[in-house]
Amino acid sequence: NAGVMQNPRHLVRRRGQEARLRCSPMKGHSHVYWYRQLPEEGLKFMVYLQKENIIDESGMPKERFSAEFPKEGPSILRIQQVVRGDSAAYFCASSPTGGYGYTFGSGTRLTVV
């Protein structure tokens, strides 16, 4: 019973490139959440999705960031035209019902050079 799978684990992008982060939730979990964590800081909520729906994107920057959770396949967090300030660990979590006992993936560490 695989947990939450995130890939890649590490991603290096040059300024101006696109970063695409993938998350496959645990089997049976239909709620997916994305969080960003800067070094030595807490987890900042970005977006909450269910299949084909964005439920809450109040934590997403208005520009360059987008997220989707298609009917088939993993959830994708997409960052266009990356800047140095986007360097962070991005964690995906899933839960069977909203708001309870999240299972986190191992994260994607994005470095923008």
Place this chain on the structure above:
Amino acid sequence: GQQVMQIPQYQHVQEGEDFTTYCNSSTTLSNIQWYKQRPGGHPVFLIQLVKSGEVKKQKRLTFQFGEAKKNSSLHITATQTTDVGTYFCAGTTGANNLFFGTGTRLTVIP
């Protein structure tokens, strides 16, 4: 917006000493959860508290949810080196997404 603060930000203890972290929300919470993140790792769910005044124990860990459902605490008795990490509280207000506290980083000195 919702804010969840934790104190202290850092705590260094000698192995065998007790440790407590406190969590305070600006709004009343539907439930509160606690997570542990080891250095370089990802958050791992520890427990959820739902009822006002609820107390739960897991071995050496004791979790409390305040009567007003706006604060919580985690107490570790007789810390061990395996307790090292950052402890986060996280709350919901009825919406389905969790807002995480600022975290308390625990260092245990052998």
